[in-house]
Structures are given as C-alpha cells and as structure tokens.
Amino acid sequence: MLYPFLTLNDNTEIVHSGTLQKDGKEQVEVRIEKPVYGGFHSATCWLPDYKWENIDGFSEEELSYFQDYLASVAHIIMQLAREGGFEGGNEDASSF
Structure with missing residues (x-):
C-alpha cells in the first residue's frame, strides 16, 4: 500500500510505502510522479x-x-511509514 505524503504546486505527487524488509533492513519506498503532457515523469527512491x-x-x-x-523530510516519512501514513492508528480518522 502507498500512502500520500505531499502534492506540490505543479501537481507532483510524493507517496510512500509502509516499512518493508529489504536486504535485511527496514526500508521505505518513496515514489515521485509529475504529470506532463502525454503521461508522467516518475522516479523511486x-x-x-x-x-x-x-x-x-x-x-x-x-x-x-x-x-x-527527501533528505530534509526522510525522518518524517520513515516515522509515517511505521505508523501507516498520516491517519495510521486512527480507527475513524474522519471524525477528527
């Protein structure tokens, strides 16, 4: 599952996975997609x-x-990945 993190003014979307075990350590996949005429620019970090x-x-x-x-916000993304995104742990986040 991918969790939304941020949408920039140019509609570039940054999303992240939950924590994953990869190569024997905790890792988080961050995907960046920017809509352009005819498709998207994309990258994974x-x-x-x-x-x-x-x-x-x-x-x-x-x-x-x-x-x-990403270097400036990696600690936030890593924590959110552990908690299930911004709404992680909230059984009924819509009530807030």
Missing part, C-alpha cells in the same frame, strides 16, 4: 539509503532537488 531507480523523465536538476527535499 528507497529510504534510508537514498537509492534511486526507475527514473523516467526527470532531469538531473530535478532529481537533485528531490534528493535534497
């Missing part, structure tokens, strides 16, 4: 290693921006 894969359409400058951004 694995935290906490910042390993990028499946990069399609993003420039080096854009990836550098996302790398810096």
